[in-house]
Amino acid sequence: MRALLRYLVWVPAAFVIASFAAGLVIALGLYGDxxxxxxxxxxxxxxxxxxxxIVAFGPMLLALFVTxxxxxxxxxxxxxxxxxxxxxxxFGDAVRAEPELTGARAVxxxxxxxxxxxxxxxxxxxxxxxPKT
Numbered sequence: 001m002r003a004l005l006r007y008l009v010w011v012p013a014a015f016v017i018a019s020f021a022a023g024l025v026i027a028l029g030l031y032g033d034x035x036x037x038x039x040x041x042x043x044x045x046x047x048x049x050x051x052x053x054i055v056a057f058g059p060m061l062l063a064l065f066v067t068x069x070x071x072x073x074x075x076x077x078x079x080x081x082x083x084x085x086x087x088x089x090x091f092g093d094a095v096r097a098e099p100e101l102t103g104a105r106a107v108x109x110x111x112x113x114x115x116x117x118x119x120x121x122x123x124x125x126x127x128x129x130x131p132k133t
Contacts, residue, residue: 006127007068014123015060016053022082022116023049029108052116055089067128075118078125082117086110 026048031041063081066072086109 006124011064011124014120014125015056017123018082018116018120019053019056020045020049021119022052022056022086022112023047025112025115026052026108029111048112052112056085056116059085059088067125071128073126073128075121075126078117078121079114080117082113082115082120083110084113085116086113089113 024045027041027045030048031044059081067077087106090106090109
């Protein structure tokens with residue numbers, strides 16, 4: 001029962017929290033010290049978090065199956081996964097030919113991926129594949 005609760009409630013919640021963390025990093029990187037105070041950053045964080053969740057959903061499902069099956073609990077794995085996912089998002093932008101494709105944007109997306117990976121590990125990844133009790 002505990003494992004079922006973990007997979008149906010806590011793992012999806014951890015994914016949402018990690019998406020929010022990645023969205024917050026993106027919003028802070030793009031918005032900086034904007035003229036509107038903090039009001040604009042809240043909306044930007046929401047949009048960025050939703051986009052981060054959409055981009056990460058498919059690869060995250062694959063990573064979840066692998067880490068749960070193999071009981072991978074490594075912070076390094078989730079940091080590498082998040083960073084590579086951010087890098088993949090950068091290349092996805094290049095394919096769509098977005099006009100603002102810069103090195104700074106690539107760094108921002110990789111750092112957002114690292115933040116998301118670290119937060120997911122803290123929330124759920126460090127307990128991957130726990131034995132059923």
